[in-house]
Amino acid sequence: MMTEGADPWKPLPPPGKPTTLSSRLVDPEIAWRLYWALDTDQNCLLVLRHDPANRPANRLPKLRGLEIKLQVQDADNSAILMLRLIDKEQREIFLRLCEDIIEATRIAGTEKEASERFLARTWRWHRLLRSGRDGRLSDEEQRGLIGELHTLRHILMPSVRMQTAIRSWTGPLNAPKDFEIGKVCIESKTRRGAATPFVNISNEFQLDTKGINTLVLRVLEVTSAVTDDENAITVTSMAREVFNEVQKRDSSVIEIFEERLLAAGFNWADDYRDQKWLLGTEYLYIVGDKFPKITPDMYPVGISRVRYSLSLQECLQYRTDKEKVKQLLGGGVNGN
Numbered sequence: 018m019m020t021e022g023a024d025p026w027k028p029l030p031p032p033g034k035p036t037t038l039s040s041r042l043v044d045p046e047i048a049w050r051l052y053w054a055l056d057t058d059q060n061c062l063l064v065l066r067h068d069p070a071n072r073p074a075n076r077l078p079k080l081r082g083l084e085i086k087l088q089v090q091d092a093d094n095s096a097i098l099m100l101r102l103i104d105k106e107q108r109e110i111f112l113r114l115c116e117d118i119i120e121a122t123r124i125a126g127t128e129k130e131a132s133e134r135f136l137a138r139t140w141r142w143h144r145l146l147r148s149g150r151d152g153r154l155s156d157e158e159q160r161g162l163i164g165e166l167h168t169l170r171h172i173l174m175p176s177v178r179m180q181t182a183i184r185s186w187t188g189p190l191n192a193p194k195d196f197e198i199g200k201v202c203i204e205s206k207t208r209r210g211a212a213t214p215f216v217n218i219s220n221e222f223q224l225d226t227k228g229i230n231t232l233v234l235r236v237l238e239v240t241s242a243v244t245d246d247e248n249a250i251t252v253t254s255m256a257r258e259v260f261n262e263v264q265k266r267d268s269s270v271i272e273i274f275e276e277r278l279l280a281a282g283f284n285w286a287d288d289y290r291d292q293k294w295l296l297g298t299e300y301l302y303i304v305g306d307k308f309p310k311i312t313p314d315m316y317p318v319g320i321s322r323v324r325y326s327l328s329l330q331e332c333l334q335y336r337t338d339k340e341k342v343k344q345l346l347g348g349g350v351n352g353n
Contacts, residue, residue, distance in 0.1 A: 025053040026053055032057050051119060062099050065135050071132050080142065082104030084100075085101070114142050137190060137277065138279065141279045154252065154281075165188050165205045166252075166256060168203060170262060172339065172343070173196060173346065179263060179267035183270045183273050193222040193223065200231070202229050202232050203233045207236070207237050217327075218311070221315075225313060233345065235299060236299065237296065237300075238297025239295075256278060259274070301338060
């Protein structure tokens, strides 16, 4: 049970007005404006106040018993990223979540990074609470993460600066696309080898090109290794390969990379040696207007979360190569 001294919300008085919060600074030694807060219903909150220009652009998670909101305060034109506890019986767990977010945010180098870390840790907890497991990634989640890490290592890193490559990896934050560089985006998918000529599209936004110049669909064959093949990898070895490359070329963004791993549900302490994978051929496609896809403007308002299978056989005419993609990425960075 949480003691009174360990409860950071206990000393806070009730708010004076229905639309205000009662708050106090988490730690004056932290560079960012983090506050413990209470609303008029005596709900506990953790609040990050920041410049609107530094607000996270990615979708906010939905957690049972919790609410996360982003709003702009008219009085001083600042933005507020707030995490509110709705289920008061989960106060101790909520405190653990808040402490985890605070420690991740504390070491951020910029206010923008602080808001990104706040959101990344929230997504990490969202995935853990949703899974109900010991925290390990499922086989499908491992394959998906391997595909994104392989894209990062072999497409992004050879094409742009390391800092740009790591910051472009927005998939773990549940952004509409896995990688976003300016007006150029990449959606990473995996399939179980040539015998399965389909990939699963998780929602109607993944192949939507509205608001961007170019969308690349990258498909990588990732097959379960049934024997101790010397070429087999684990999700941990793939993460370690990328980690080492980041550390070698620009260690200043290693913390951001590890935040993305955590947001994806990966933890270095988890043992994945019982599941090994073989990597096969990659396929690259330019997603244009006539590319086979389902997008939000194709159906009435109110329908969402559309999942479907995409036949790669019908996408042959849209194939491209790695060099073309690298050129496109360079143009995205330069704003072309």
